Amino acid sequence: MKRSTLHAMLVAVVICTAPLLVLAARVGQVAPDFTATASNGKTFRLNDYRGKYLVLEWHNNGCPYVGKHYRSGNMQRLQKEWTGRSVVWFTIISSAPGKQGYVTASEENEYLTKMHAAPTAALLDPTGEIGHLYDAKTSPQMVVINPQGIVIYDGAIDDRPTTDLSDIAGATNYVNLALEQAMDGKQVQTPATRPYGCSVKYPDSTH
Amino acid sequence: MTCAVRLKGPKKSQPNKKMRANDSSRRLSTALTFGVALVLCAAGAQGAETSIPHGTLELVAENQWVTPGHEFSLGLHFQLEKGWHIYWVNPGDSGEPPRVTWQLPPGLSPGVIEWPAPRRLGTSSIVDFGYEDAVTLIVPVNADSSLAAQPLARLGAEIKVLICREMCIPGKTELSLTLPVKSRPPAADPRTRDLFAATRKELPRPAPQDWKFTVNDAGDSFVLAANVTPQITQAIFFPLAEAQIDNSAPQILRPLAPGFRLTLRKSDRLLKPIERLKGVLVLSGNHAYLIDVPVTKRGAQRSNSGSGIQEIQSSREGPVK
Numbered sequence: 214m215k216r217s218t219l220h221a222m223l224v225a226v227v228i229c230t231a232p233l234l235v236l237a238a239r240v241g242q243v244a245p246d247f248t249a250t251a252s253n254g255k256t257f258r259l260n261d262y263r264g265k266y267l268v269l270e271w272h273n274n275g276c277p278y279v280g281k282h283y284r285s286g287n288m289q290r291l292q293k294e295w296t297g298r299s300v301v302w303f304t305i306i307s308s309a310p311g312k313q314g315y316v317t318a319s320e321e322n323e324y325l326t327k328m329h330a331a332p333t334a335a336l337l338d339p340t341g342e343i344g345h346l347y348d349a350k351t352s353p354q355m356v357v358i359n360p361q362g363i364v365i366y367d368g369a370i371d372d373r374p375t376t377d378l379s380d381i382a383g384a385t386n387y388v389n390l391a392l393e394q395a396m397d398g399k400q401v402q403t404p405a406t407r408p409y410g411c412s413v414k415y416p417d418s419t420h
Numbered sequence: 421m422t423c424a425v426r427l428k429g430p431k432k433s434q435p436n437k438k439m440r441a442n443d444s445s446r447r448l449s450t451a452l453t454f455g456v457a458l459v460l461c462a463a464g465a466q467g468a469e470t471s472i473p474h475g476t477l478e479l480v481a482e483n484q485w486v487t488p489g490h491e492f493s494l495g496l497h498f499q500l501e502k503g504w505h506i507y508w509v510n511p512g513d514s515g516e517p518p519r520v521t522w523q524l525p526p527g528l529s530p531g532v533i534e535w536p537a538p539r540r541l542g543t544s545s546i547v548d549f550g551y552e553d554a555v556t557l558i559v560p561v562n563a564d565s566s567l568a569a570q571p572l573a574r575l576g577a578e579i580k581v582l583i584c585r586e587m588c589i590p591g592k593t594e595l596s597l598t599l600p601v602k603s604r605p606p607a608a609d610p611r612t613r614d615l616f617a618a619t620r621k622e623l624p625r626p627a628p629q630d631w632k633f634t635v636n637d638a639g640d641s642f643v644l645a646a647n648v649t650p651q652i653t654q655a656i657f658f659p660l661a662e663a664q665i666d667n668s669a670p671q672i673l674r675p676l677a678p679g680f681r682l683t684l685r686k687s688d689r690l691l692k693p694i695e696r697l698k699g700v701l702v703l704s705g706n707h708a709y710l711i712d713v714p715v716t717k718r719g720a721q722r723s724n725s726g727s728g729i730q731e732i733q734s735s736r737e738g739p740v741k
Contacts, residue, residue, distance in 0.1 A: 239688050240688075240689070240691065241691075275587060276587075276588065277582075277588060277589070277590050312586070313586065313587045345545065348545075348688065350513040350514060350546050351513070351514045367688075367689065368689065374516055375516065375519075375580070376516075376582070376590040377580075404691060405663070405688075405689035405690075405691055406663070406689065407662040407663045407689065409514075409516065410514060411514055411515075411584075411587070411588050412513065412514035412515075412542065412543070412546040412548070412584075413546065414586070415543065415545060415546075417543075
């Protein structure tokens with residue numbers, strides 16, 4: 214994306230009080246850039262990772278759908294497998310202060326240790342800015358971005374929209390499929406699904 | 421089953437830890453549960469009742485007995501604490517509809533749930549479709565003609581239901597009801613007659629035959645038009661399929677003479693054209709209609725463009741939190 218276009222978009226973000234849907238991430242288009250502070254204190258910018266595959270995972274530790282994938286170890290397995298294959302994995306927490314899933318940096322670090330989670334970083338988004346930029350509706354919502362910076366998957370983690378741990382075995386995992394197909398040079402066959410889970414707990418005042 | 425028995429045992433399922441922690445709200449919920457049970461007793465409803473997180477669930481039958489060779493209806497009556505909701509068959513942006521696994525004797529086969537028209541719930545950026553307060557889901561059950569008469573047939577159901585307010589709690593419970601099987605013609609149970617009648621009123625029905633609907637694919641939106649004669653000041657469309665329309669986008673109503681036009685923004689996740697738009701259309705006065713309209717593409721009609729005609733945004737929404 215041209216820098217001038219990006220600037221125009223940023224200005225639009227500031228002045229636009231109407232829904233930001235037009236600017237939200239879409240499959241097949243360039244992933245909107247953002248800069249965020251992680252629970253480990255480091256700053257991460259999305260566009261610094263051009264050349265790598267990225268996974269964005271919307272997270273809320275109190276959500277039973279997220280619980281399904283963490284208590285079973287499913288999410289941690291995915292994080293370990295794909296970061297082991299040079300994929301950059303950002304867990305993003307867009308819960309507002311006082312709402313379910315909101316954590317301080319140290320609380321999130323404790324959680325990551327306790328759950329043996331292995332994302333590249335857990336990004337704190339208490340204003341919901343990144344969430345709205347990607348029009349994230351649920352936790353866990355998953356986004357996959359290719360090395361050219363194009364969104365190649367946006368939606369559910371798998372095809373079983375339930376809170377049952379027993380539904381993980383045998384489910385079709387859309388993140389695995391998107392990454393495997395893209396890395397094989399193929400078209401991603403299921404590039405968009407309805408993300409399932411709990412609504413993202415944005416601040417009341419936004420939108 | 422009598423009301424006295426139901427009043428004794430309404431707390432079968434496992435309350436969530438968070439609920440337990442809050443004693444005063446539990447006392448309130450218990451009081452509400454008993455209050456609801458008393459009201460139901462007074463109204464004479466029959467059935468089996470159990471608790472679910474922040475509410476109760478009752479299994480009721482429309483008829484006094486099962487008659488082989490006839491269809492009859494069961495009802496799942498949800499009563500929820502204020503502010504809590506459950507979901508429609510298409511839950512919208514988040515959540516999950518109730519799921520029922522029936523345990524019925526051989527010869528009895530359940531049909532699909534008849535879903536009353538839902539409401540828009542949620543915030544301005546995340547919109548769900550569901551029910552607050554109370555709702556009854558009717559399920560028709562076919563009784564095979566070969567079914568033998570028997571004193572008691574046990575009709576069991578395992579129900580998984582997600583109950584949400586600001587946060588969501590999954591509930592799982594089992595209920596059963598016993599009815600005799602008789603060769604006599606079916607007879608309605610006077611204790612549940614009002615509940616079933618009121619619920620059927622809420623069910624979406626086919627639109628009158630002289631109403632003509634069209635759906636135009638206008639690029640970034642679908643434009644649903646109808647030539648209905650009554651003056652329409654409110655219209656909300658609930659899509660049956662997920663990821664067709666943008667659930668949180670305002671639905672723009674433009675009254676025409678005659679009829680109206682409703683502009684529905686497409687979902688960003690709709691990557692392929694669709695052949696038909698199916699769903700429930702709720703018009704002024706809470707009249708709900710099932711519609712199934714082929715989608716046509718007539719050039720790139722600009723939606724939402726300014727004009728002198730008054731536009732009305734959907735306003736039949738739940739509390740915006």
